Amino acid sequence: MAMRKFSFLAFSSLGIAGCLMAAPARAQDIKIGAIEILTGPNSRYGLAIRNGFDLALEEVNKTGVLGGKKIVIQYEDSAGNKDQAVNGARKLIGLAKVPVILGPTLSNEMFAAGPVANGQKVPIVGTSTTAAGITAIGPYVYRTSLPESDVIPVTLKKAQEKFGIKKVAVMYANDDAFSKSGYDVFKASLDKMGIQILTTETFGSKDTDFSAQLTKIKSMNPDAIVVSCLVEPASGILLGARAVGIDPKVRFIGGNGFNSPKLGDIAGEAADGTLVGSPWFIAKDDAANTKFVEAYRAKYKEDPDQFAAQAFDTLHIVANAIDKAGAPESDKIKAALQDTKYTGVMGPFSFTAERDPADTSGVVVIEMKNGKFQIFK
Amino acid sequence: MSAFLDNFMFSYEAVIFAVGINGLLALSMYAVLAIGQLSLGQAAFMGIGAYVSALLTLNLDWPFPAVLLAAMVVPAVVALIIGGPTLRLTGVYLALATIAIVEILRIFLNASTMTGGALGLSGIPNKTTVLLIYGLLAVVLLGFVLVARSKLGRAMEAMREDEIAAGVMGVNLPAMKMGALVVSAMIAGLAGALNAHANSFIGPNDYSFEHAVTIVSFALLGGIGSPFGPVLGAAILTLLPEFLTSLQDYKLVVNGFIIVVAVLYMPRGILTWRIGRVG
Amino acid sequence: MLAQIFQQLPQQLVNGSVLGATYALFALGFTLMFGVLGVINLTYGFYFTTGAFLALYGTKMLALPIWLALPIAALLTGALAVVVDAILLTPLRRKKAPELSSLMVTLGATLLLYSSMTAFFGTEIRRLPPSVINHAAIALGNARINMSQILILAVTASIVVVLLAIVRYTRFGLSMRSLAENAEAAELMGVNTDAVVRLVSFISGALGATAGVLIGLNFNAIQPYMGEAMMLKGFAVIIIGGLGDIKGALIAGLVIGVLEALTAGFISSELKDAVAFILLIATLWYRPVGLFGRAPVKRA
Numbered sequence: 027m028a029m030r031k032f033s034f035l036a037f038s039s040l041g042i043a044g045c046l047m048a049a050p051a052r053a054q055d056i057k058i059g060a061i062e063i064l065t066g067p068n069s070r071y072g073l074a075i076r077n078g079f080d081l082a083l084e085e086v087n088k089t090g091v092l093g094g095k096k097i098v099i100q101y102e103d104s105a106g107n108k109d110q111a112v113n114g115a116r117k118l119i120g121l122a123k124v125p126v127i128l129g130p131t132l133s134n135e136m137f138a139a140g141p142v143a144n145g146q147k148v149p150i151v152g153t154s155t156t157a158a159g160i161t162a163i164g165p166y167v168y169r170t171s172l173p174e175s176d177v178i179p180v181t182l183k184k185a186q187e188k189f190g191i192k193k194v195a196v197m198y199a200n201d202d203a204f205s206k207s208g209y210d211v212f213k214a215s216l217d218k219m220g221i222q223i224l225t226t227e228t229f230g231s232k233d234t235d236f237s238a239q240l241t242k243i244k245s246m247n248p249d250a251i252v253v254s255c256l257v258e259p260a261s262g263i264l265l266g267a268r269a270v271g272i273d274p275k276v277r278f279i280g281g282n283g284f285n286s287p288k289l290g291d292i293a294g295e296a297a298d299g300t301l302v303g304s305p306w307f308i309a310k311d312d313a314a315n316t317k318f319v320e321a322y323r324a325k326y327k328e329d330p331d332q333f334a335a336q337a338f339d340t341l342h343i344v345a346n347a348i349d350k351a352g353a354p355e356s357d358k359i360k361a362a363l364q365d366t367k368y369t370g371v372m373g374p375f376s377f378t379a380e381r382d383p384a385d386t387s388g389v390v391v392i393e394m395k396n397g398k399f400q401i402f403k
Numbered sequence: 404m405s406a407f408l409d410n411f412m413f414s415y416e417a418v419i420f421a422v423g424i425n426g427l428l429a430l431s432m433y434a435v436l437a438i439g440q441l442s443l444g445q446a447a448f449m450g451i452g453a454y455v456s457a458l459l460t461l462n463l464d465w466p467f468p469a470v471l472l473a474a475m476v477v478p479a480v481v482a483l484i485i486g487g488p489t490l491r492l493t494g495v496y497l498a499l500a501t502i503a504i505v506e507i508l509r510i511f512l513n514a515s516t517m518t519g520g521a522l523g524l525s526g527i528p529n530k531t532t533v534l535l536i537y538g539l540l541a542v543v544l545l546g547f548v549l550v551a552r553s554k555l556g557r558a559m560e561a562m563r564e565d566e567i568a569a570g571v572m573g574v575n576l577p578a579m580k581m582g583a584l585v586v587s588a589m590i591a592g593l594a595g596a597l598n599a600h601a602n603s604f605i606g607p608n609d610y611s612f613e614h615a616v617t618i619v620s621f622a623l624l625g626g627i628g629s630p631f632g633p634v635l636g637a638a639i640l641t642l643l644p645e646f647l648t649s650l651q652d653y654k655l656v657v658n659g660f661i662i663v664v665a666v667l668y669m670p671r672g673i674l675t676w677r678i679g680r681v682g
Numbered sequence: 683m684l685a686q687i688f689q690q691l692p693q694q695l696v697n698g699s700v701l702g703a704t705y706a707l708f709a710l711g712f713t714l715m716f717g718v719l720g721v722i723n724l725t726y727g728f729y730f731t732t733g734a735f736l737a738l739y740g741t742k743m744l745a746l747p748i749w750l751a752l753p754i755a756a757l758l759t760g761a762l763a764v765v766v767d768a769i770l771l772t773p774l775r776r777k778k779a780p781e782l783s784s785l786m787v788t789l790g791a792t793l794l795l796y797s798s799m800t801a802f803f804g805t806e807i808r809r810l811p812p813s814v815i816n817h818a819a820i821a822l823g824n825a826r827i828n829m830s831q832i833l834i835l836a837v838t839a840s841i842v843v844v845l846l847a848i849v850r851y852t853r854f855g856l857s858m859r860s861l862a863e864n865a866e867a868a869e870l871m872g873v874n875t876d877a878v879v880r881l882v883s884f885i886s887g888a889l890g891a892t893a894g895v896l897i898g899l900n901f902n903a904i905q906p907y908m909g910e911a912m913m914l915k916g917f918a919v920i921i922i923g924g925l926g927d928i929k930g931a932l933i934a935g936l937v938i939g940v941l942e943a944l945t946a947g948f949i950s951s952e953l954k955d956a957v958a959f960i961l962l963i964a965t966l967w968y969r970p971v972g973l974f975g976r977a978p979v980k981r982a
Binding site: 436441488489492494495496498499500502503504506507510511513514612616619620623624653654655656658659660661662663665666667670671 | 716722724770773774777779780781782783785786787789790791792793794795796797798800801913914917918921925952953955956959960962963966967
Binding site: 066067068200227228234235244258261292293 | 686689690693694697698700701704797800804805806807808809812817819821826828831897901902903905906907908911942943944945946947948951952954955
């Protein structure tokens with residue numbers, strides 16, 4: 027606890043110092059922008075992303091880009107508010123004159139800030155915006171996070187092969203865009219695979235009591251329960267399912283939001299057997315990932331999550347694009363981004379013509395066992 | 404110089420918009436506070452205005468002036484419908500009934516497929532301009548100043564000071580309350596439509612209880628002695644986070660602290676000056 | 683279909699009662715603070731959060747058992763509530779500031795308090811160590827209930843009984859009622875209003891903390907904004923039950939909880955959250971003083 031507090035203080039004082047001294051002391055530095063949720067109830071995601079960026083930045087700046095120039099990130103806090111995200115984008119483009127923007131954190135924020143960057147022909151690269159329609163905003167909007175529509179079918183197919191599930195109950199948080207778009211994908215995939223949906227139950231993303239919905243689901247005897255929501259309600263649902271006596275053999279299948287070490291911390295053994303598909307997994311056994319996890323633990327004294335991992339890769343991808351562009355200019359960077367060929371902690375990466383991630387081979391299906399995720403085989 | 408100005412306008416356009424739109428919201432709050440009522444429904448009226456306008460633009464491609472008009476009329480009709488039963492209430496009861504309306508709207512928007520559920524509506528074309536926002540703000544402000552200087556303004560002030568006495572003196576309380584609520588709903592709806600067409604995206608959670616409380620705080624911080632107070636309060640609370648950006652994690656802490664100190668030392672708001680009356 | 687309904691019903695009633703008890707438990711301190719002191723104090727939710735975090739610290743870092751951590755959390759939080767009231771609201775009362783300024787000052791304070799807490803603890807959820815209470819469920823026919831749920835029901839019931847006894851039979855209860863009725867008259871009649879205000883703040887804070895600990899124990903989602911999330915339902919409960927009405931808060935909480943469970947179980951979970959607010963509007967329509975309230979006291 028003390029450590030954490032300290033690192034928070036250290037962070038903010040660095041931030042203050044950074045702003046007061048007008049960070050880019052040297053003219054040859056290349057300043058890029060990032061809009062993330064750094065304060066307020068959803069700051070957890072933005073702070074993880076900032077950690078991922080900063081860690082990658084250290085590596086990149088060891089050699090620099092464009093013949094030894096250093097990259098500097100100017101952060102704008104959106105506080106989870108779309109108006110502030112727009113504001114951040116405008117300041118980064120108009121005042122800081124950044125050639126490329128990372129973020130924002132939430133899909134909703136991207137729907138508001140994306141058009142601003144796109145209108146000014148500044149590439150904006152989302153690292154955590156998984157909703158449908160993000161890259162349709164315009165030709166300058168990119169994302170490195172796999173949309174749910176690439177991840178969820180993989181999970182469902184595996185579960186169907188393994189357990190032969192025929193009828194499921196579906197639950198999702200209907201007041202949050204991330205969960206809702208995950209649900210839309212689940213529904214489409216289930217329909218396509220011919221799996222029967224017995225009932226669809228909704229809840230609020232801040233709810234803590236799910237017993238009524240779970241009791242109803244229990245009475246319908248599903249083969250599995252498919253859930254789209256963030257990790258907080260997810261933990262509550264898993265614990266609640268045990269409390270109302272849903273058979274532990276009934277598998278829970280989760281979307282991207284479930285992929286957090288928190289799930290095991292909070293739900294403990296109630297989470298056992300939960301299946302989740304994810305573009306990244308902490309114990310994925312390859313050299314790049316192991317190195318990343320170690321460096322992250324050393325720097326921040328905690329485990330990275332998926333948001334940090336995606337941010338880490340994204341900064342490398344963007345830095346490479348700047349280097350290849352030959353100059354820190356938006357259109358050249360856009361062209362270089364489009365040609366990205368990179369292998370990072372999430373696996374091989376390139377963009378489709380629609381500026382979404384092209385490669386889904388990095389998707390892993392993981393299973394909770396004794397409070398920890400492991401690869402599901 | 405002009406390049407600098409262009410740059411400045413581009414970078415701070417969202418902030419400049421927000422100050423004006425929040426000023427309108429603060430005035431919509433003032434319309435009810437001025438007769439001593441506390442309605443927290445402004446966020447709901449704003450949401451209705453925003454959604455109505457966005458749906459009309461996206462689906463039917465109505466001209467913008469017609470869209471703005473609809474965004475004022477629909478919340479006004481809603482205000483007329485809910486006004487009957489709710490205006491019998493006073494004080495905190497009215498405040499809490501209107502909170503319930505805000506929540507029910509949010510629940511409805513999340514559940515409705517026509518409004519895109521939690522995904523909201525995106526791709527709304529930007530049609531709002533600085534001139535439009537501030538022009539409308541000036542018109543509404545002028546309207547309130549004229550009202551404050553009239554006989555009607557005197558009746559409003561009497562109601563705010565002592566409703567029972569005002570009633571005895573012949574002020575038509577139900578008509579005044581209904582009128583204030585309808586005017587308030589129209590201004591909030593207008594602000595909602597302007598905001599929707601400045602931002603490309605609207606979602607159900609933009610019009611929540613927290614937002615309702617923020618709107619009240621514009622008016623209370625500024626002071627409700629004159630219509631200028633709420634507009635000033637909105638400007639301060641909208642700009643404050645901008646000035647505190649460098650505090651990073653402690654931004655909201657300081658923001659809260661400033662509000663606390665301001666209220667403790669100026670419980671009647673920053674601007675306590677009242678408009679003189681004629682006639 | 684009918685068989686399915688009967689199979690669900692007992693469990694849904696348990697779910698609803700436990701949920702309802704958590705609403706009531708949260709609302710008890712709130713209704714006192716709101717009803718007696720006459721201000722919409724938005725900081726109440728923060729006491730709920732504080733209680734949960736203190737219990738978390740006590741059980742995790744100091745390895746205290748829950749029966750010791752709970753009262754300590756309640757006492758400390760009660761003291762915090764007294765301090766907050768003394769700093770923020772007492773000066774406004776002395777100045778005879780407009781009623782709404784107290785709403786505004788507590789709004790600023792919630793911003794300050796929640797964001798300081800977030801700066802220290804982050805926003806991720808935590809839970810009390812699983813070992814502090816047995817989570818195994820007890821079967822009651824078709825329904826299941828566990829220890830933390832029984833604890834919520836029992837504590838809520840006992841707090842209601844104790845509070846009712848205090849309000850009805852003690853001198854402090856009498857002063858409290860007179861303060862709620864008319865502060866100036868109470869003062870003239872020789873009630874030490876400052877002392878009553880302090881004691882009411884203390885009790886409310888302590889009750890908020892107790893609710894936070896028990897609800898944190900049952901739902902395992904302790905995070906800084908947990909109190910904020912309860913506030914809206916809390917408003918609904920205290921208005922439906924009648925401001926300052928303890929028995930009313932209990933009944934209103936239970937009614938909302940059970941109706942929510944039945945709505946989610948048999949109608950649609952999308953309507954679950956609307957139940958409390960529809961009920962609130964209906965109550966205000968037919969009985970603006972709450973289901974069990976007395977005739978309204980016009981404040982001139």
